[in-house]
Amino acid sequence: xxxxxxxxxxxxxxxxxxxxGMLLYGQDDRPIIDGSGGAAVACLGHGHPKVxxxxxxxxxxxxxxxxxxxxxxxxxxxxxxxxxxxPGGLTHAYFCSSxxxxxxxxxxxxxxxxxxxxxxxxxxxxxxxxxxHGNTLGALSASGNAMRRAPYQPLLSPAFSHVSPCYAYxxxxxxxxxxxxxxxxxxxxxAEFQRLGPDTVIAFVAETVVGATLGCVAALPGYFEGARAxxxxxxxxxxxxEVMSGMGRCGTLHAWEQEGIGPDIQVVAKGxxxxxxxxxxxxxxxxxxxGLSAGSGAFMHGHTYxxxxxxxxxxxxxxxxxxxxxxxxxxxxxxxxxERRLVERLGNHRHxxxxxxxxxxxxxxxxxxxxxxxxxxxALKLNDRVKWEAYDRGLAxxxxxxxxxxxxxxxxxxxxxxxxTAEQ
Ligand code: PLP
Numbered sequence: 001x002x003x004x005x006x007x008x009x010x011x012x013x014x015x016x017x018x019x020x021g022m023l024l025y026g027q028d029d030r031p032i033i034d035g036s037g038g039a040a041v042a043c044l045g046h047g048h049p050k051v052x053x054x055x056x057x058x059x060x061x062x063x064x065x066x067x068x069x070x071x072x073x074x075x076x077x078x079x080x081x082x083x084x085x086x087p088g089g090l091t092h093a094y095f096c097s098s099x100x101x102x103x104x105x106x107x108x109x110x111x112x113x114x115x116x117x118x119x120x121x122x123x124x125x126x127x128x129x130x131x132x133h134g135n136t137l138g139a140l141s142a143s144g145n146a147m148r149r150a151p152y153q154p155l156l157s158p159a160f161s162h163v164s165p166c167y168a169y170x171x172x173x174x175x176x177x178x179x180x181x182x183x184x185x186x187x188x189x190x191a192e193f194q195r196l197g198p199d200t201v202i203a204f205v206a207e208t209v210v211g212a213t214l215g216c217v218a219a220l221p222g223y224f225e226g227a228r229a230x231x232x233x234x235x236x237x238x239x240x241x242e243v244m245s246g247m248g249r250c251g252t253l254h255a256w257e258q259e260g261i262g263p264d265i266q267v268v269a270k271g272x273x274x275x276x277x278x279x280x281x282x283x284x285x286x287x288x289x290x291g292l293s294a295g296s297g298a299f300m301h302g303h304t305y306x307x308x309x310x311x312x313x314x315x316x317x318x319x320x321x322x323x324x325x326x327x328x329x330x331x332x333x334x335x336x337x338x339e340r341r342l343v344e345r346l347g348n349h350r351h352x353x354x355x356x357x358x359x360x361x362x363x364x365x366x367x368x369x370x371x372x373x374x375x376x377x378x379a380l381k382l383n384d385r386v387k388w389e390a391y392d393r394g395l396a397x398x399x400x401x402x403x404x405x406x407x408x409x410x411x412x413x414x415x416x417x418x419x420x421t422a423e424q
Contacts, residue, residue, distance in 0.1 A: 019046025022417055022424050024396060032391065033416075033424060036398035039212065040244045040361065040415035043271040044321055051276045054317035058310050067306050075307035078316045083283055087254065088262025092289045094299070095281040095307045095315075099243030099269035100134025102280035103205075106239045106265045107138050108301045110203045113237070113288050116295025122236070123159055124196050126189065127205040130165030132212045133241050133267075142205050145213045147401060163192050165210060166219040169354040169365065170373060178220045186226040198234035203264070208255035209358055211244030212400050214409045216356050216363035218250075224259040237264040237288070243280065244361075247271030248322060248418060251332040251359030258358070264288055277314035327418040334420050335359040342414075360418060366410040375409050382410045 002012045014026045022045050023031045034042055044051065058074055065072055079093040094105055107125065114122040127133070129144035140149060141157040144165070149156060164171065164185055172181040193201055204227055210217040231238045240263035245255040249271055256262055265288065269280030292299060305311075322328065339355070339362065346352045346364060353367035366382060368374045376382045383399035390397045398413040416424070 021045040021047065022420060031394065033395050035395045036413055036415045037417050038275060039270070039398055040249055040413065041270040041275040043248060043274045043418050044318055045417035045419045048321060050321050051274070051314055051317040054313050055276065055310055058313035062309050064309060066304075067302065072307065072309040072312070074309050074312035074316055078312045078319070081316065081319055086286070088256065089285045089287070090262070090266060090283040091286040092284045093281055094284065095279060095312055096303055097278045097305050097308065097311065098134070098280045099267065100136040100139045101303065102243060102267040102269050102282050103133040103139035103142060103241060104136055105301055106267050106282045107142065107205075109282065109284065109288065109292070109299060110237050110239060110265060112300060113291045114202055117291045119199070121200055122202045124200050125160045125202055125205055126192050126196070127160055127162050128165040129162045130167055130210050130213045130217065131207055131241075133205065133207075161192060161196065163188050165217070166223045167214070167217055168220055169217075169356070179222065182220050182222045182226065185223065186230065189227060190230055193230060193234050193236070198236075201234060201236040203237035203239045204231050205239045205241065207241045207245060208259065209245035209250055209361065212413070214365065214411050215400065215413055216358070216361050218356070218358050219259070224256070224261050228261040239263060239265045239267065241267045243267055243269040248328050248331055249359055249361045249415065251328065251335055253328065255358070272318070273311060273315040274318040276318060277308070277311035279308070279311040279315050322418065330420070331359045331418050334416070334422065335362075337422055338362055338414065338416075360416055360420070362414045363411045364414070366412070386412055
């Protein structure tokens with residue numbers, strides 16, 4: 001009997017004992033292809049010697065020093081690598097231990113920014129119904145993922161409201177062009193600003209490419225440009241959550257680079273440290289930092305393990321390897337191949353409703369009926385069955401159920417490490 005609280009309290013998972021490159025091995029020593037890098041985390045695969053050496057080296061020198069008194073070299077250097085060249089005007093970085101913590105930091109920094117610049121009446125956030133921003137209470141309040149919200153609904157903050165996502169597969173009407181659909185969504189966002197009072201809104205929060213809520217859904221052209229313009233018109237911030245879709249996953253270092261806009265605050269995690277250490281963070285636009293600096297001069301949100309030396313050393317090494325080995329190019333090339341293969345092999349399958357994604361971030365949406373897009377009965381626990389069937393065949397993938405507007409759906413995410421080869 002295991003004494004560990006697993007995700008399921010009814011079934012203990014198999015033990016993972018070691019990892020090498022694209023492969024994971026358990027007790028039976030059978031190779032399992034890590035087809036989703038966990039939950040789109042292991043971007044370099046497993047056991048990369050340079051990352052391991054960097055972690056060991058950091059541990060030999062310094063494991064921990066409290067940030068109330070000290071900074072550390074690896075965190076300083078990681079911030080420089082991430083925002084030293086001010087991508088999209090992002091000039092500062094804050095590092096924490098997970099994507100949820102990153103979202104909490106983003107929400108609180110955005111609120112504090114408006115306090116500092118004399119707009120204390122801004123107390124509201126607008127997010128989207130197709131979204132997952134984390135399991136801590138602030139991040140879960142931002143999340144639209146109904147399944148994950150449901151048990152904790154009474155604890156969630158009323159400061160968040162949710163608008164429709166850009167989910168063309170299900171929500172674009174047959175009589176609508178893509179541009180008309182985008183215009184309808186932007187009108188809804190504008191109406192939500194007006195309903196709340198535009199000068200009460202702190203930020204619009206969205207995943208640049210939706211991850212774990214019927215995922216890998218990129219917005220249609222013009223959507224984020226329009227959302228950015230609405231935020232600007234009302235003086236609100238744009239927070240983009242790239243915990244899953246960022247750090248190269250979609251073929252560019254940041255997914256927003258493909259949208260023609262940039263965020264005021266960007267949340268990063270998974271691919272930042274590639275699973276070698278727990279690390280997340282936010283990248284912050286210069287104007288937000290200026291507001292904070294001119295006001296109290298402090299971000300009122302510290303964590304014991306913020307900017308952890310070993311976590312930052314690992315992330316620094318992961319980012320160095322990505323650059324040295326030209327892995328973004330491999331993401332684009334292997335992503336195009338993965339798309340072709342998925343469409344060839346599964347495109348006409350009677351239970352595949354949609355195949356979508358960017359870079360090495362692909363989802364197959366499963367439906368009972370392709371024509372009506374009718375979903376499977378949730379009682380079938382299809383996602384769990386797909387996960388274990390794939391595992392039996394030597395593949396670790398990331399199947400997930402989701403509910404949007406009361407509609408349950410099923411999808412499987414494939415997000416292999418960036419080192420994946422054509423053969424694999
Ligand atoms: N944001 C997004 C887009 C995510 O996909 C996730 C996790 O899957 C999170 C936030 C939460 O990150 P974490 O599980 O590291 O707290």
